Structure formats: structure tokens, C-alpha cells
Amino acid sequence: MELPFTLPTYHDRLARVRKRMAGQAMDGLLLTMPDAVNWLTGVSSVGYLWPQALVISADDLQYVTRTTEEPGVLMHSWLPAPRLYDIAVEDAVEVIAETVRTLGLDQATVGVELDAFTLLPSTWDRLRALLPEVTWVDASLLVPEERLVKSPAEIGYQRQAAEMADHAMDVVLDAIRPGISETELAGIAAKALGEAGSEHAAIPPMVVSGERSALVHALAGRRTLSRGDVVCVEFAGVVHRYHAVLMRTAVVGRASGRVREVAECLERATEAAIAAAVPGAAAPAPDDACNAVLAELDLVRRRCHRIGYSLGVAYPPGWLEPMTLVAGDEHRLAPGMSFTIEPNLALPDEGFGLKMGETVLCTPDGPESLSRHGHGLYVV
Known part of the structure; x- marks a missing residue:
């Protein structure tokens, strides 16, 4: 595992983000922007060209990405095993929706980066259709605001x-x-x-x-x-x-x-x-x-x-x-x-x-x- 910061640094960042989530009445957060994912986990790749998501709940998290990214995730992040999908046989959006359900967020209030080039309109439409009971709220600035003051x-x-x-x-x-x-x-x-x-x-x-x-x-x-x-x-x-x-x-x-x-x-x-x-x-x-x-x-x-x-x-x-x-x-x-x-x-x-x-x-x-x-x- 190769990280530019210590593990406690990443854990502290995650705790600060969860505090912001709670302050804005969010039960969960779905991130797709590569800078936000990197800042919280260390993941660094061009995998964001395909659907990916870091799904965070109050006490758990799961990173969803394609199989090609597995070696990089394991080497350059502190994350446990990611949820990988094979683009040849699996639907990435369905896998992300499945992950939201697995973390118990399918009837919760979930923040999402609406101002994100990594969330295509087609992906956003399908997520809402697959998770009809989720209350989605705009969290485009939640992580970026936490990053403004540098260590x-x-x-x-x-x-x-x-x-x-x-x-x-x-x-x-x-x-x-x-x-x-x-x-x-x-x-x-x-x-x-x-x-x-x-x-x-x-x-x-x-x-x-x-x-x-x-x-x-x-x-x-x-x-x-x-x-x-x-x-x-x-x-x-x-x-x-x-x-x-x-x-x-x-x-x-x-x-x-x-x-x-x-x-x-x-x-x-x-x-x-x-x-x-x-x-x-x-x-x-x-x-x-x-x-x-x-x-x-x-x-x-x-x-x-x-x-x-x-x-x-x-x-x-x-x-x-x-x-x-x-x-x-x-x-x-x-x-x-x-x-x-x-x-x-x-x-x-x-x-x-x-x-x-x-x-x-x-x-x-x-x-x-x-x-x-x-x-x-x-x-x-």
C-alpha cells in the first residue's frame, strides 16, 4: 500500500466529511468525482472514465469500480476490497444501486455530486429509477468545502x-x-x-x-x-x-x-x-x-x-x-x-x-x- 498521507489523516478526513453529512441531515453520500475520491481514499486512476462511486454511510463505506482498477485500488488506497464489476457482463449502474442497498441507504437521504462531469445524465436517471425511495440531495460542495484549508x-x-x-x-x-x-x-x-x-x-x-x-x-x-x-x-x-x-x-x-x-x-x-x-x-x-x-x-x-x-x-x-x-x-x-x-x-x-x-x-x-x-x- 502506497499512500501520500498517513492512515490517521484519511480517517480524520472521513470523520470530518461524516460530520458535515450529519450537519446537513444526510444519511449517506455517493461520490463520483476523482478528486474527492482521491482525497478521502488515495485512489488515483483514470477509472472515472467509466461509472464509479464511493458510497459512504454513517458507519461504513464501499468503493465501486471496474475490475481493471483493482490493482491500483489495492496499491494506492487504504480501502478494503472494492466492489468490482466486469464491464463485459455487469451493468455498472445496477452495481452502484446494489451497493447503496447493501449499506442500508435505499430508503435514506443520500447526498450526491450533481455538479459532476462523472455523473452522466443517463446514469443519474437510472440511479433514481433503481432507487425510487432514496431522497437525493445536492452535495456537490460537501467534500470540496472541507478541502479548502490545506494541512x-x-x-x-x-x-x-x-x-x-x-x-x-x-x-x-x-x-x-x-x-x-x-x-x-x-x-x-x-x-x-x-x-x-x-x-x-x-x-x-x-x-x-x-x-x-x-x-x-x-x-x-x-x-x-x-x-x-x-x-x-x-x-x-x-x-x-x-x-x-x-x-x-x-x-x-x-x-x-x-x-x-x-x-x-x-x-x-x-x-x-x-x-x-x-x-x-x-x-x-x-x-x-x-x-x-x-x-x-x-x-x-x-x-x-x-x-x-x-x-x-x-x-x-x-x-x-x-x-x-x-x-x-x-x-x-x-x-x-x-x-x-x-x-x-x-x-x-x-x-x-x-x-x-x-x-x-x-x-x-x-x-x-x-x-x-x-x-x-x-x-x-
């Missing part, structure tokens, strides 16, 4: 992941030159991350250049770089599925006056946002601080992304946790929370965009960036 061990993994991302950014920035393609740079980033020890990230390295830099949230294409191009790079280091995101912008050769002007403003806005991420601050505080700077150049309307979100354990296709640093989010920042600060800008009518962001930790002494890279425009 010292979790933060340690994110620090390692951030160091790997820093290393990869060094390598990518050094490789930027006229004639190289976005896909080649993305491959260089992936190779550097792997050499540093990073696991595969929930989102592959993103590289956009020239006019494509205004896309900001696009994957690398086949475009080759030329002098004067703006180049945006984003990726994450990963340790035991804990992510640390890093994004920076470079220019090949000399930047135009406008690019330099916008980049300087974005640098100050990023640093203002990080400085505002103090313990006790309302979640939107970094966004407000950022916008106050960007307003100097009428750049707030050029914002193309929320300024940040909590992150930790993640699997493809995404790495967001539920707290978002935007107006309307009622969270308050607290020591042990980790989140991105990324006030990205898109100016497609001017032919460029800028990415600037990283993982930030809220500590008792204030905010701490987990990257050693500065926030200015890199000229290569």
Missing part, C-alpha cells in the same frame, strides 16, 4: 509542485526563439515538468503567440514564432495530484510601446491583488485591488478570466476548487488556503493578450507567492 503536508506538496513549475518555466523561456512552434514549446514544458518529477496535470501546457496570444485560454497550435511576438505560457506542476499553477508572458525581441505599457500595468495589478489576499479578507478583495490598478488604463474591460480560484487535488479535465475570488463568493481567506492569482488580459483588437499568474498561499503572516518568477514581461 502543512498538503501545502508541502504544493510547494514542491510550484518548484517544478518554476523549473519548467525557466526551460521554456530559454527555448523561446523565432521559428519555434507553439506545440514544440508546449512539448518542452511537458518534458521539463516530467524531468522535475511532476505528474501529469489536469490541463496540458498551454502556449499561444502573436495574435493568438489574445485567445489566452487556448491550447498550443502549429503557429511558429516571429520577432515581436507576444507569447503566453501556462502549466502546472503536480505532486500527489496537488497542483501549483504558473503562467507568464514573454516577447520575442523588442516589445511595442503598447505591449510594454499594458504589461507594466498588469505587473502592478498582479502584485496589488496578491497583497490583498490577507487572512480574513473577503474572497473578492484581490479582484477589487487588481481592478483599481487596471482602471488606470481602462483595462478592466479587457479582463477575460476570474482573478483566481482555490486549487489542490485535481484530475483532468480541470483543476478548480469551489472558492472563486469574485464578487458574490462569500468565502473569507484563511491561513492554509491556496489559490491562483491570474488577472489575464485579452486585447484581440490590438493583436495581443497577456497572461500573468501563479499559486498563492494565505499564511498567518499574509499572502505568499509560491513562485520565484517576477511579474514583469520577459524579453527573450
Whole structure:
């Protein structure tokens, strides 16, 4: 058995989740999201591409997955024998429903992650049909909310992941030159991350250049770089599925006056946002601080992304946790929370965009960036 945390850590997490369940009048919980399952059990695989579920009652639990996943479950989790199904001869949804009955939850109130890409509409319809006496309630945020404040061990993994991302950014920035393609740079980033020890990230390295830099949230294409191009790079280091995101912008050769002007403003806005991420601050505080700077150049309307979100354990296709640093989010920042600060800008009518962001930790002494890279425009 290989686990990134001690057995008491997992047992404590399960106890905390059960306390939340009781506080929300849930008799049971059915989880399908791989990050939630991993955080509670250690299970780490791509088995979530097929129906799976961790079913939890007040005093028992059972993990349901396909037979292919058995070796990984036994090696990478503390779970007792899982309930395995053979996809050639068994119906996965019927097996999950059978497990709910076995745990005595077929006439109970059961929480389920309705906001989950792992719970297909067809699966959800069939579960309700097979378990007509279950009272289902939305528990999409139950486990994620419990994960927002990280332990010292979790933060340690994110620090390692951030160091790997820093290393990869060094390598990518050094490789930027006229004639190289976005896909080649993305491959260089992936190779550097792997050499540093990073696991595969929930989102592959993103590289956009020239006019494509205004896309900001696009994957690398086949475009080759030329002098004067703006180049945006984003990726994450990963340790035991804990992510640390890093994004920076470079220019090949000399930047135009406008690019330099916008980049300087974005640098100050990023640093203002990080400085505002103090313990006790309302979640939107970094966004407000950022916008106050960007307003100097009428750049707030050029914002193309929320300024940040909590992150930790993640699997493809995404790495967001539920707290978002935007107006309307009622969270308050607290020591042990980790989140991105990324006030990205898109100016497609001017032919460029800028990415600037990283993982930030809220500590008792204030905010701490987990990257050693500065926030200015890199000229290569």
C-alpha cells in the first residue's frame, strides 16, 4: 500500500466529511468525482472514465469500480476490497444501486455530486429509477468545502509542485526563439515538468503567440514564432495530484510601446491583488485591488478570466476548487488556503493578450507567492 498521507489523516478526513453529512441531515453520500475520491481514499486512476462511486454511510463505506482498477485500488488506497464489476457482463449502474442497498441507504437521504462531469445524465436517471425511495440531495460542495484549508503536508506538496513549475518555466523561456512552434514549446514544458518529477496535470501546457496570444485560454497550435511576438505560457506542476499553477508572458525581441505599457500595468495589478489576499479578507478583495490598478488604463474591460480560484487535488479535465475570488463568493481567506492569482488580459483588437499568474498561499503572516518568477514581461 502506497499512500501520500498517513492512515490517521484519511480517517480524520472521513470523520470530518461524516460530520458535515450529519450537519446537513444526510444519511449517506455517493461520490463520483476523482478528486474527492482521491482525497478521502488515495485512489488515483483514470477509472472515472467509466461509472464509479464511493458510497459512504454513517458507519461504513464501499468503493465501486471496474475490475481493471483493482490493482491500483489495492496499491494506492487504504480501502478494503472494492466492489468490482466486469464491464463485459455487469451493468455498472445496477452495481452502484446494489451497493447503496447493501449499506442500508435505499430508503435514506443520500447526498450526491450533481455538479459532476462523472455523473452522466443517463446514469443519474437510472440511479433514481433503481432507487425510487432514496431522497437525493445536492452535495456537490460537501467534500470540496472541507478541502479548502490545506494541512502543512498538503501545502508541502504544493510547494514542491510550484518548484517544478518554476523549473519548467525557466526551460521554456530559454527555448523561446523565432521559428519555434507553439506545440514544440508546449512539448518542452511537458518534458521539463516530467524531468522535475511532476505528474501529469489536469490541463496540458498551454502556449499561444502573436495574435493568438489574445485567445489566452487556448491550447498550443502549429503557429511558429516571429520577432515581436507576444507569447503566453501556462502549466502546472503536480505532486500527489496537488497542483501549483504558473503562467507568464514573454516577447520575442523588442516589445511595442503598447505591449510594454499594458504589461507594466498588469505587473502592478498582479502584485496589488496578491497583497490583498490577507487572512480574513473577503474572497473578492484581490479582484477589487487588481481592478483599481487596471482602471488606470481602462483595462478592466479587457479582463477575460476570474482573478483566481482555490486549487489542490485535481484530475483532468480541470483543476478548480469551489472558492472563486469574485464578487458574490462569500468565502473569507484563511491561513492554509491556496489559490491562483491570474488577472489575464485579452486585447484581440490590438493583436495581443497577456497572461500573468501563479499559486498563492494565505499564511498567518499574509499572502505568499509560491513562485520565484517576477511579474514583469520577459524579453527573450
